[in-house]
Amino acid sequence: MTIVDPDPLALASLTADEAVSELYAAHWRRLVRLSVLLVHDQGLAEEITQDAFVALHGRWSRLRSPESALAYLRQTVVNRSRSALRHRKVVDRHAARERLPEPAPGADDGVSADVRRAEVLAALHALPRRQREVLALRYYLDLSEADIAATLGISQGAVKSHASRGSATLRTHLAPHLEDLR
Template sequence: MTTVALEPALTADEAVGQLYAAHWRRLVRLSILLVHDQGLAEEIVQDAFVALHGRWSRLRAPEAAAAYLRQTVVNRSRSALRHRKVVDRYVASQRLPDVGPDAGAGVEAEARRDAVFAALRGLPRRQREVIALRYYLDLSEADIAETLGISTGAVKSHASRGSAALRERLAEQLEDLR
């Protein structure tokens, strides 16, 4: 992930503005991979930047702001998923009819993308987060460990197991598409 060298004399507006310009798009992509909803992902990232701006004066290490943002986005994405589960249980208890798939879902490229997202969703949470941070944000093992608050050994383990499970699931799902 690109690091932004922040000058110590920057105001919160200026510093967060620079971080926003440098990291917005990648953070949104990360959140999309976790919550599978672009609108929600954009809202999560926007809220993370608002929270950073509000806490800027209390930030001990402004150079770590990008890592703080990544961790905030991951945590808020987790919260959104927990909320979604509660809503889904409520909706299921109300016995609302299922909404069918989009009419354009038959396009092969979209079907492959959907297969990848479905395979990612099927992974355990930690494996999914490590895979998203590693392969979609291209973070190092140390950055992933810092973002998720786990050891680098755990990152390696989750990445290895997640990649193997993802390969297996994708092979099955892509075979079904043929």
Template sequence: MAEHLSLRGADADAAVEQLYAAHWRQLVRLSVLLVHDQAAAEDVVQDAFVEMHGRWSRLRNPDKALAYLRQAVVNRSRSVLRHRVVVEKHARTSPSGEGLVDGPTVGGARRDAVRAALLLLSERQRGVLVLRHYLDWSEAQIADALDISPGSVKAHAHRGSAALRELLGDWWEDES
């Protein structure tokens, strides 16, 4: 696959296949950072792909497909958080613990600590930090995506970072 994915002229099926191959993993990870539940994150991204497929012929600029998908994932992740009850229902019907927080992990204790700390932030703080630092979005983009003012983005970013630092304590300094 070309390093720079050009989807001009591709039909919806082909576009989905290519975008899936290139970006599925990263998009699920983005959603996991926002919703903290891998199965729910996969659902979110799957739905985003299906939605994009349906709108493919109306996308003016196919090269912006990734931007479209990211936005859809952020929007849908926010919906999941707003309707957490759905996720809780999901957790009840799942056959075994599949949440992100459970279970031993390769990355060890620091990763677990960061996950736990992220959960303690407010939804807004977490969203701003993820979009700012994981996606490298500008304050204006974040304000748009989260439907808050640029001033609020700044404030949430500041408070969120400070809270994260405090919650992580020694983990924050540990560079290993």
């Protein structure tokens, strides 16, 4: 189906509905493409173009020369595309302000983490071998009690006992050091 441009002089004799319908059929795609080139967003471009046609329809009776309707549409699409870009820039700028930068790590954060890690490792190494193995398998490898029991060749009850005793000992040894590090 070939769409023919409406005769600009004939537009003057048409009602607003008829004239805008003919302009829409003939120029919708080109005006959307124009807007897409400006805003780089197909959906937004279609919305802008649609709004331009609605604005033309609303102003049809006040249009001095209906022959310039297409020029009016083009100018409206360009202006609304510019407005959309300005709006996008403001929104992006505002969003950037709302995203507060992550607090920079303190100069001693790395040192504190290293000190805490050293304290935990020292306390862990002070535990009896079996308690140390159970806690490492439970918290480092995230194994279940049954898997720990199978790995170490002990009962699940022994795993629970070693885990409980080892955790209590670690809490006792680490409590004063952790308070100092906070």
